[in-house]
Amino acid sequence: MKSMRPERMVKLAVKNLSQYKLRAGLTMLGIIFGVCSVVAMLSVGEGANREIQEKIQRMGSQNILIKSVKIPQEGSGGGSNFRAIASYGLKYEDAEQMSRFVPNLAASTPMKVLHFDTRFKERRLQTDVIATTPWYLRVQRYRLMRGRFLTNTDMNFGSPVCVIGSRLARILFSGFDPIGQSLIIDKDAYTVVGIVGDIAQGELPSAGELWLDGENQNVYIPLRTYLQKRGDLFIQWNEGGSVLEQIELHELILTVDKQEHVVRAVDAVRRILQKNHSKEDYSIIVPLELIRQARETRRLFNIVLGSIAAISLIVGGIGIMNIMLATVSERTREIGIRRALGARRRDIVLQFLMETLILSISGGVIGLVLGAVIPLAISYFANVRTALTVPAFVVAFTVSVSVSVVFGIYPARRAAMMDPIEALRHE
């Protein structure tokens, strides 16, 4: 005996569902919210993930970052009048030893990160001035927009040249071609030789916050030049007054030739610093470790999201089961009639499963659409990065449909197992 054709089963199911529009709509709502929340959660999670990953990735998985850290000095006289020289942080000697003893080292980029008043003609801007070496560009993966970056010749001769960030070029030099102009950095004149691009999101942590986002208004000058002009002492202004500080290097970026060698290099760095420093006036940041941590965090995040998603989908499924049970008991007589007219148990199961399937598929589709719109809205209004991924859609949809079908089987079977005689007597 042939069965009802699929397209007619679909038609019949749609017809039956349209009898109970409100009920069908409410049932679908459970699935809509389930699917939509799964997609939205996965998208927000994936967006956050990517952002962190990119930030870390951009720090360079082959890099090791060492920063000077000021540690509170006990018994330093307390009074603001007392002018002690606060000396801490990385030394040239550290850099020197690392270049010599850290295995597989490809490059070492020392940095002084200073805050100065800069001036072009009558325009002034307080900004970060980074005294460093030519390698800096490579390590930071900046885009050189015009001119050139610092060179070894600049280093060797201590040339008074500087490279400026694109934002600084725009603000301070508007109406002028910056290249060849003279930029006054705290009374010293430097000739602008190049412009580098904006700092992309997730740039290498600089002296300020760990994650410095935004446009580049830094000034880059040769380390040698700065040392010749100023030396290592500088005055740090704070609420209490001024403190004379002596820091040789604010940051040091070590680049290892291969990722696999990072761990060994870090060990060597740690040994050297521990030997040279009595206090821990430095911090070591290893992007590779951060990447690993991020992966671990992501795994955890996924488990949490997955559980929430699973719960919401199961709740949707239970909603379906509930409604289908109500529908089946309401339509007991119809089931009896159909059985009397020749429907097999299988036909009844299929009929109710088809209704469940249509509910869940249409709910799922609406959920997917909403799930795609919500992350976009979040990105737009809350400026949070989100990432819609195909797997999120596929997972949310297939899981919701299969959950619904699983939860639809029981009511459908219950309908099919009814005794037709009893069912026909049902009022």
Add this chain to the structure above:
Amino acid sequence: MVPIVELKNAVKEYENGPLRVRALRGVDLRIDPGEYAVIMGASGCGKSTLLNLLGCLDHLSEGDYLLGGDNISKLSDDELSEIRSRRIGFIFQSYNLIPQLNILENIEVPLFYQGIPEREARERAIELAERMGLSERLKHKPMELSGGQQQRVAIARSLVTDPILMLADEPTGNLDSKTGHEILELIDDLNAEGKTIVMVTHDDEVAHRAQRVVRVFDGEIVSNEWKGAPKQ
């Protein structure tokens, strides 16, 4: 001549809690093609059980049931469904139409389960609906029709698969006498065309129309009167 119905020592027992109820206690019944038989009896006498058995909605506890010459007493649920689909037409007291389907769709239901193509099913349904005088109402829902019209739909539905046996359970029970007469005349016509009809009723007047009256009492057939030869 192969009988349409042949019950041999048919026994039906129900488990009712700890009790065993014998609804049929060894019934023998033979109905030939073209017969119009009425089953009568007080409520609880077993006539509904008998009708359910004849309609393949239930299994015999003992004995055999031959429908159109085939023994169907041992068939599976699926096989019985197919027998119902192909060989039996039901007419119920309360019409038993499916409320969300329109008239044509209701008539087509049995064909769905036979996998008859939609167009063919639609043609047959229209033809029968017209014959039942329902041409104006094809797209109406059952609730929009009078009782008599609903029963006509049910009759059309029972005819659509061209069954060998039509079973009617108090088909006029919910109708006023005038409409009831019309339905009974319709059934007479069907019988005149050669349909084999078994009808359950407790209305003597209705019973007069049949050629044969089978009286059931306490699970047994107590009388079996022929009033004339079956029309061929």
